[in-house]
Amino acid sequence: MDINLLFKIAAIGILVAVLHQVLVRAGREDQAMMTTLAGLVIVLTMVIKEISTLFETVRTVFGL
């Protein structure tokens, strides 16, 4: 868990918000929705390793 990951996710979040607004203003709502979803999926793939570590930790802490 390094700080770079956090910065990357923040930057992608900002850029996806900008893209969403640009596309909505240009009238292309469906494409705006698609790009937001795509950004969400990309961030999830970046984060998934950390989530799996989290579940491992939870499992060991509670001894399950």
Added chain:
Amino acid sequence: MQIIKYLMLVIILIFCTYIGILISQRYSNRVKDLKEMKTALNIFSTKVKLTYEPIPQIFKEISKKMKKEISDIFMKASSNMEYMQAGDAWIKSLEVSNTNMNKDDIEVLKGLSNLLGKVDIEGQVSEIELIDTFLNSQIEKAEEERKKNEKMYKTLGITVGLVITIILF
């Protein structure tokens, strides 16, 4: 190693921005081309009304005054007319042309060919006026499209480049 990575990221960013700018220029170029074609047809109609020059010569003169692609269309049409009918020469040179106009625009311009060199002067002049009106309405539509799309594609290009750069950072 790090330097090569940073260099590649910068190249990807510049590339995406460039693609965005290219796509946005297509819209502004279409407006410019439509306006040039309108001017060229106006010159043609004036010359046909007032002078009695043959059509290939008028085309050559028009092509000297216009800018690149439109000038090519008229030049090719004029040289094609040496061995085929005026209407066919016009159609052929429109087909091999390299402008930014839509297929619809080119279809209507091909419609000119039916009357070119076949009917009398008034017929040709009124046909040109008809096409002039059509070009006006197309120019309006193209201006609207340009206003909507030009800025959007530029911003899109830059943002997508940034997103890809950040993912691969």
